[in-house]
C-alpha cells in the first residue's frame with residue numbers, strides 16, 4: 001500500500017451490516033491541534049450501527065466517505081503545528097469528535113480528546129474504553145453532583161441503580177458507581193448477574209423476574225443505560241430529590257431534562273457523552289491503580305466489522321466489542 005492510502009471500513013449506504021466493506025482510501029492529514037494516530041484497535045458502539053442504519057440522516061448522507069467508529073487506541077505518527085501535549089510515538093486512546101473515522105488504519109484525533117493510554121491495558125482493551133466509560137463517568141458524576149444536599153441519603157449512603165449493567169456502558173458504570181462511594185444495584189438478565197457482582201454490584205435484579213421501578217423510594221440515582229424506561233415510570237423508585245438519567249436522547253426525555261416534577265424535587269436527565277482527554281486521564285489512573293477493569297466480549301479483525309456490528313446490534317453483549325486493526 002502507498003504511504004498516502006490506508007485500509008478502512010466504509011459504509012456504502014444506509015442499511016444492514018452488509019453495507020460495510022473494507023476499501024483502500026486516502027490517508028488523512030493533520031494540522032493545527034490534531035494528532036494522526038496509527039489505529040491498532042477501534043471500539044464498536046451501538047451509535048455506530050444506528051448511524052449505519054441512517055439515524056442521523058440527512059446529516060450523514062452529505063458525508064462523501066463514511067468510515068464508522070468513534071473510539072481508537074494506537075500510536076501517534078504525526079502532530080499538527082499547534083499540538084503541545086503529545087509527540088510522535090506516544091500511545092494514546094481517544095473518542096473522536098465526529099461520528100466517523102475510527103475503523104481505519106489511521107484516524108485524526110483532537111488533542112483535547114486524547115489521553116495517554118493506561119499502561120496496563122492492551123490496544124484492544126484501551127479501544128473499548130472511551131465512549132462507553134466517558135458516558136458512565138459523565139452521567140454518574142453529573143447526577144451525584146446534582147443531588148440536593150437535603151436529599152434523603154448522606155453522601156456515603158447513596159444508592160445508585162444501573163439498568164443495563166452488563167453491556168458496554170453498564171460494566172464501566174457499575175465499577176465507577178462503587179468508586180464514587182455508592183451502594184450499587186445492577187439490573188441485567190440472569191446470565192449477566194455473576195459479572196455484575198464481580199464488578200462490585202451489591203445487589204442484582206434480573207429484569208425478567210422483577211421490575212425495579214416498583215421499589216418505591218429506593219434510589220438516589222437511576223442510570224438507565226439500556227434506555228428502555230422513562231422518568232415517569234421510574235420516578236417513584238427514586239428517593240426525594242433523586243435523579244433519573246437516561247442514555248436515550250428522545251424529545252420526551254429532554255422535556256424532563258428542563259423540568260422538575262412538581263412537589264417532590266425528583267429530576268429526569270439525558271446524558272450526551274462528549275470527548276474529553278481530561279476524563280480519559282482520570283480513567284487511566286483508575287485502570288493503572290487496579291480499581292477498574294475492561295470487560296471484553298469479543299475482538300474481531302477490521303475486515304469483519306459487519307459481523308461485529310451484527311453482534312452489537314443484538315443488544316446483549318457482555319462488556320465491549322472491538323476491532324483489531326493489524327497490518
Ligand SMILES: NC(=O)c1ccc[n+]([C@@H]2O[C@H](COP(=O)([O-])OP(=O)(O)OC[C@H]3O[C@@H](n4cnc5c(N)ncnc54)[C@H](OP(=O)(O)O)[C@@H]3O)[C@@H](O)[C@H]2O)c1
Nearest residue numbers: 046135164166167168169188189192226247271272273316
Ligand atoms: N446518549 C449518549 O451519549 C450515549 C452514550 C453511550 C451509549 N448510548 C446508548 O446507550 C445504550 C447502551 O449502550 P451500551 O454500549 O451499553 O450497549 P450494549 O453494550 O449493547 O449493552 C446493552 C445492555 O442493555 C441490556 N438490556 C437489554 N435489554 C434490557 C432490558 N429489557 N432491561 C435492562 N437491560 C437490558 C443488556 O443486558 P442483557 O444482555 O443482560 O439483557 C446489555 O447489557 C445504547 O442504546 C446506546 O446507543 C448513548
